Amino acid sequence: MIKAGIIGGAGYTAGELVRLLHNHPEVSLEWVHSSSNAGRPLCEVHSGIAGDTDMLFADTHPLQGIDVLFLCSGHGASASFWQQNEMPRGLRVIDLAQDFRDESCGYVYGLPEINRPRIAEARKVANPGCFATAIQLALLPLAAAGCLEGRVHTTGITGSTGAGVKPSVTTHFSWRDNNLSVYKPFTHQHLAEIGATLRHLQPSWSEGISFIPVRGDFPRGIFCATTLRTALDTGELTRMYSDFYSESPFTHVCRTDVDLKQVVNTNKCLLSVTSRNGEALVISVIDNLLKGASGQAVENMNLMFGLPEDCGLRLKASAF
Structure with missing residues (x-):
């Protein structure tokens, strides 16, 4: 069994990670660390695992007693953690924050x-960002x-859990319900990692992305709805995408329209292309x-330990 530990265990991504690891056939979740909740049952914070x-x-x-560590604290906390702690030989680390997505300090970008x-x-x-x-x-x-x-050009609409578990004005139910709003237009922090990946694959492309994030x-x-110029028709695009993702x-x-209910809880x-x-x-x-956080982290863990990529991740969508 792979022995796992979680740092920053009180947030939404940590809650999903606890659920996935607890039910993973090849993992033993050894501990979940939270400074603010130490001594409390996990199910009092993450009620879905009651x-x-x-x-x-x-x-x-x-850290000496585990094989893999998941870092789920806020952005900036992962770098601070390694300033205060030594990484044991043989330990594998998956960081869900943005601290090392530029592949600094020996991290591999986890897409x-x-x-x-x-x-x-x-x-x-370094786990990629959700957007x-x-x-x-x-x-x-x-x-x-x-x-x-x-x-x-991309417009992306995200759910309120993307803003984290800590309450704020724009996550309050009475503000968010029946409401839409734009935030960080053209300046979202995920643009850097997106641009780095795309330019690595196509160095000649330098135009960039106009990204408008929307609170759903x-x-x-x-x-996400993304548009761009192309000389390819729908059939050619569909074949290109299907071949690229065949493995x-x-x-x-x-080949039909896609919607959120097909992927939530999976x-x-x-993708659909036209x-x-x-x-x-x-x-x-x-x-x-x-796929935007904890599921992809487990997918990466599976690859790191030589397990089938979908092990512990065969989840049914909440389509109805």
Whole structure:
């Protein structure tokens, strides 16, 4: 059994990670650390696992006794953690924050659809951001074929869980319900990692992405609509995307419209591609807490330990 530990165990991504690891056939979850909740039962914070475990939040994090560590604290906390702690020989680390997504300090960027062999050999993996995952999966086949043309335009709608568990004005129910709003237009922090990946695949492309993030009035999921110039027709695009993702167990190209309910509670990304009058539309949908965070982290763990990529991740969508 793979022995796992979690740092920063009180947030939404940690809650999903606890659920996935607790039910993973090859994992023993040894401890979940939370400074603010030490001594409390996990199910008092993550009510979705009530009845599944009587584990308590820990106030220590013995790194010597585990095989893999998941870092789920806020952005900046992962770098601070390693300033205060030494990484034991043989420990593997998966960071869900943005601290090492530039592949600094020996981390490998954890997007399996392009880095599967490198992830399998890595000791340290930086999990991609949620919007970054949805947008990159919408564009990777074009970039790999050198077919990105001109500036890319994306509008992405995300659920309230994407803002984290700590309450704020824009996550309050009475504000968010029946409401939409734009935030961080053209400046979202995930643009850096998206651009780095796409330019690595197609160095000649330098136009960039105009990204408009939107706060949705639903708890979880990301729906991205991406448009760009192309000379390819719908059939050619569909074949290109299907071939590119033929070995990916979670990314699928659909010939019909896609929607959020098809992916919420799963580790899937569903894509649909359409071309008309020299312009392509790519729709990508994911669950921001699973394929956009904890599910992809477990997918990376599976690769790092030589397990089937979909082990412990065969989840049914909440389609009804």
